[in-house]
Amino acid sequence: MTARNTQARRGAPVSEARVIPLHPDASGGRTRWRLGKPGVAPVQPPAPEPEPEPVAAEPDPAAWEGALEAALTFARRRFEGDYAVDEFGFDADLTDNLLLPALRPLYQKWFRVETIGMHHVPDVGGALVVANHSGTLPLDGLMTAVALHDDHPAQRHLRTLGADLLFKLPGFGALARKQGSTLACNPDAERLMRSGELVGVWPEGFKGIGKPFRDRYKLQRFGRGGFVSAALRTGVPIIPCSIVGAEEIYPKIGEIKALARLFGAPYFPITPLFPHLGPLGLVPLPSKWYIEFGEPIRTDALDPADAEDPMTVFNLTDQVRETIQHTLYRLLSQRRNAFLG
Amino acid sequence: MTPSVVLVTGVSRFLGGHLAARLAANPDIDRVLGVDTVPPPRDLLRRMGRAEFVRADIRNPLIAKVISHASVDTVVHASLSANPGSSGGRTAMKEMNVIGTMQLLAACQKADTVKRVVLKSTSAVYGSSPRDPALFDETMVPKDLPSGGYAKDAVEIEGYLRGFARRRPDVAVTVLRFANFIGPRIDTVFTRYFALPVVPTVLGYDARVQLLHEEDALAVLERAASHEIPGTFNVAADGVLLLSQAIRRAGRVAVPLPSAAVGPVSRIFRSARLVDFSPEQMRLLNFGRVVDNTRLRTQFGFTPRWTTMQAFDDYVRGRALRPVVSAEQIESVERGVLSLARTLR
Numbered sequence: 001m002t003a004r005n006t007q008a009r010r011g012a013p014v015s016e017a018r019v020i021p022l023h024p025d026a027s028g029g030r031t032r033w034r035l036g037k038p039g040v041a042p043v044q045p046p047a048p049e050p051e052p053e054p055v056a057a058e059p060d061p062a063a064w065e066g067a068l069e070a071a072l073t074f075a076r077r078r079f080e081g082d083y084a085v086d087e088f089g090f091d092a093d094l095t096d097n098l099l100l101p102a103l104r105p106l107y108q109k110w111f112r113v114e115t116i117g118m119h120h121v122p123d124v125g126g127a128l129v130v131a132n133h134s135g136t137l138p139l140d141g142l143m144t145a146v147a148l149h150d151d152h153p154a155q156r157h158l159r160t161l162g163a164d165l166l167f168k169l170p171g172f173g174a175l176a177r178k179q180g181s182t183l184a185c186n187p188d189a190e191r192l193m194r195s196g197e198l199v200g201v202w203p204e205g206f207k208g209i210g211k212p213f214r215d216r217y218k219l220q221r222f223g224r225g226g227f228v229s230a231a232l233r234t235g236v237p238i239i240p241c242s243i244v245g246a247e248e249i250y251p252k253i254g255e256i257k258a259l260a261r262l263f264g265a266p267y268f269p270i271t272p273l274f275p276h277l278g279p280l281g282l283v284p285l286p287s288k289w290y291i292e293f294g295e296p297i298r299t300d301a302l303d304p305a306d307a308e309d310p311m312t313v314f315n316l317t318d319q320v321r322e323t324i325q326h327t328l329y330r331l332l333s334q335r336r337n338a339f340l341g
Numbered sequence: 342m343t344p345s346v347v348l349v350t351g352v353s354r355f356l357g358g359h360l361a362a363r364l365a366a367n368p369d370i371d372r373v374l375g376v377d378t379v380p381p382p383r384d385l386l387r388r389m390g391r392a393e394f395v396r397a398d399i400r401n402p403l404i405a406k407v408i409s410h411a412s413v414d415t416v417v418h419a420s421l422s423a424n425p426g427s428s429g430g431r432t433a434m435k436e437m438n439v440i441g442t443m444q445l446l447a448a449c450q451k452a453d454t455v456k457r458v459v460l461k462s463t464s465a466v467y468g469s470s471p472r473d474p475a476l477f478d479e480t481m482v483p484k485d486l487p488s489g490g491y492a493k494d495a496v497e498i499e500g501y502l503r504g505f506a507r508r509r510p511d512v513a514v515t516v517l518r519f520a521n522f523i524g525p526r527i528d529t530v531f532t533r534y535f536a537l538p539v540v541p542t543v544l545g546y547d548a549r550v551q552l553l554h555e556e557d558a559l560a561v562l563e564r565a566a567s568h569e570i571p572g573t574f575n576v577a578a579d580g581v582l583l584l585s586q587a588i589r590r591a592g593r594v595a596v597p598l599p600s601a602a603v604g605p606v607s608r609i610f611r612s613a614r615l616v617d618f619s620p621e622q623m624r625l626l627n628f629g630r631v632v633d634n635t636r637l638r639t640q641f642g643f644t645p646r647w648t649t650m651q652a653f654d655d656y657v658r659g660r661a662l663r664p665v666v667s668a669e670q671i672e673s674v675e676r677g678v679l680s681l682a683r684t685l686r
Contacts, residue, residue, distance in 0.1 A: 061686050065679075065682060065683070065686075068678075068679065068682050069679060072675050072678060072679065073675075075675075076671055076672075076675055078589075079589060079666075079671060080589060080590065080668065080671070081582075081585075081586040081587065081588070081589030081590035082590075083586070084580075084650075085549070085581055085582065085583050085586065086580075086581070087475060087476055087549070087551075087580070087581055087631050088475045088476075088549075089475070089547075089549045089581070089583065089629075091583070164471055164472040167471035167472075167628075168471040168472075169545075170543075170544065170545025170546060170600070171544075171545040173471060173545075173546070174545065174546055174547040177547075177549070178547070178583075182474075182475045183471070183472070183473070183474060183475065185474050187474040187475075187476070187478075187481075188474045188475050188476075191475070191476060
């Protein structure tokens, strides 16, 4: 019965592509999202000028000094350990002042990420963002986190769920926790969502991120639906999120199984630039990204006890998966070029 | 409700001794017996007031006589030690912890008067690994069982206590899983570690550290001894500090060492009798451990007065740890950079 209802609900958002204004333009008119428009030359977004540039571009001495002062207070706070970290190890001070600014050039200039449907993400309260995983290295997770902070009016922090392998890695594990990640397990996910956090999950896991380039944009199996049962138990909406562009950053055209075994990694990729160009091969290709947040799938109408009902969980998992897959196909059909958009 | 005769083990150390002192100050309790192998230091003995010190080894069956003669009704087992240095080596520590508990429980089982047993356990029973959830609640079991040392002792001891509770269902058993203690007076591996001027850490790891103020620990033990609250409870302060952050708050300088160098360096520290870190404590410094204290608030009825950060700051103040780089120096550097920027403009 539930399956039928959800089936009916699903039909609507897929067929009608919601087009929402992205940049309120200075020219009075509104730039609309260009993907669907025929005949628009695939060039850079027209007006990057009016957006408030960071202080560095303006030689205004007062602003420059203010920035220096802010940087110094930040440095001092860090030096004296005068900041708060939550139980998961999330360091909001570091994330807002160092990690996100470091990712911003990649987000704005390199991948030129465009977000669609940001209004589907609630301003307050828990929600579960479920997205497709790709790109050999999990840059899609980082970019989604930047998107939800920079392009969402409430500047939300995305609390991503990561594999245990990440937390085993020296350096990366500690940094991931500071950036807001925690282990992908039901207790952590439910605790975060109950406390009103926005949680991001990539249920394909290594199957998704490490799939060969020829399988790009083909969603892999969605785990065992653990994320759905977590959402059901906490009654938060599931927001399907489709990321286009991440597949092209490191096209994985082959892999070296022996090296993967040696390092204990799930795969050792060969991309057109890696490993024969060495560290240069780590530079991601500058693909043009689109991140679309779909209509939330509400779970509060369902009984939390349904989390124990495998049929409900499978149906919901499938619904989320199908929504993302269809959105991906639609975004891809509207895209002309992987690098120009 | 209020016990009439309380027996406290491990009274020559901080927690046991001060707990005995607090219980002795309670006029509703008739007798307080303190047991340990060595007599408490003189100032602690003075604090203990009317509490009686019994020099006995809990590994010896003599302890059964002490319990039955005094008609003890409440036993607080607070002697579990995590510090091999002060208990004469690792094997002696294990012997004291595990065999001592077995003997003590055997004595309690024989004594009909015993109605309440409180165990000072540790949150180390949850282990510490990258595959664990961020917070442990009392129902969780660790992914990687602690492989040795104090944590393994505590796991075994809790097992014995469960067996005891099955055999004596009339006894209320309280297990308190404490986080690492901190405070101006208590002496633990952690308080020594953060007092080092240069603090070695593991490169690439930054553990989440959850602490508990010594006064909160004493209050919890006292409450467990004087009220009947059976069950297992995590006892830890709210909030966490990152290891790097704690070191900075103490004004120390962290020296990250590559994992391979950690073993030899910690051996040097052990032989120099500075800090004795066991392997499971090293794992704690890698991955950290945070427990959920909801049950402590709701069922046990206790809210820690100090958060982790406040408890740590109290320790730094109480020990009068002098920062290696002082706040004034940082401030002057900050002012210097700003004025330099103004002149360059």
